[in-house]
Amino acid sequence: MDIVSTINNSISIVSRLRDISKNLSEAEFKNLLADLSTELADAKLQIADLKIQLAIQTDELRALKSANPEAKQKPTIKWGCYKFDGEEGLYCSACYDSKGQKSLTNRLNSNRRSCPVCKAVIGS
Structure with missing residues (x-):
C-alpha cells in the first residue's frame, strides 16, 4: 500500500468516526480507533522509508557530482x-x-x- 492511500484511509476513518460517534457503542468506537492507529502507523513507517531512500539518493548524487571532474x-x-x-x-x-x-x-x-x-x- 502506498503512502497516499494509507493517508486517505486514515482520513476516511476519521470522517466515519465523526459521523457516527454519537451512535456507536464503545466497542465499535474502539475498533475504529484501532484501525486509525494502524493506518497512521503504516503511514509513519512509509514516510520513514521514503526519508531513508531520499537520503541515499542524495548521497549518490553528491558522489556522482564529486566523481565527475568536468x-x-x-x-x-x-x-x-x-x-x-x-x-x-x-x-x-x-x-x-x-x-x-x-x-x-x-x-x-x-x-x-x-x-x-x-x-x-x-x-x-
Missing part, C-alpha cells in the same frame, strides 16, 4: 570560446553548454573560429 571545471572565455585550465586549445561554448562536450574549435581566420561538431562559427 562538473567542477569552470571555463574562461577567450575570443568567444571556452578555455579550460591545464588544457590547450579553445572549445566550442555551444557544445559544452548544451551537451557537456568539449569540442575543439578550428581557426578560420584571425577573427573567426568554427566548431567541427555543431558547425557554429564563433567570433566577430
Whole structure:
C-alpha cells in the first residue's frame, strides 16, 4: 500500500468516526480507533522509508557530482570560446553548454573560429 492511500484511509476513518460517534457503542468506537492507529502507523513507517531512500539518493548524487571532474571545471572565455585550465586549445561554448562536450574549435581566420561538431562559427 502506498503512502497516499494509507493517508486517505486514515482520513476516511476519521470522517466515519465523526459521523457516527454519537451512535456507536464503545466497542465499535474502539475498533475504529484501532484501525486509525494502524493506518497512521503504516503511514509513519512509509514516510520513514521514503526519508531513508531520499537520503541515499542524495548521497549518490553528491558522489556522482564529486566523481565527475568536468562538473567542477569552470571555463574562461577567450575570443568567444571556452578555455579550460591545464588544457590547450579553445572549445566550442555551444557544445559544452548544451551537451557537456568539449569540442575543439578550428581557426578560420584571425577573427573567426568554427566548431567541427555543431558547425557554429564563433567570433566577430
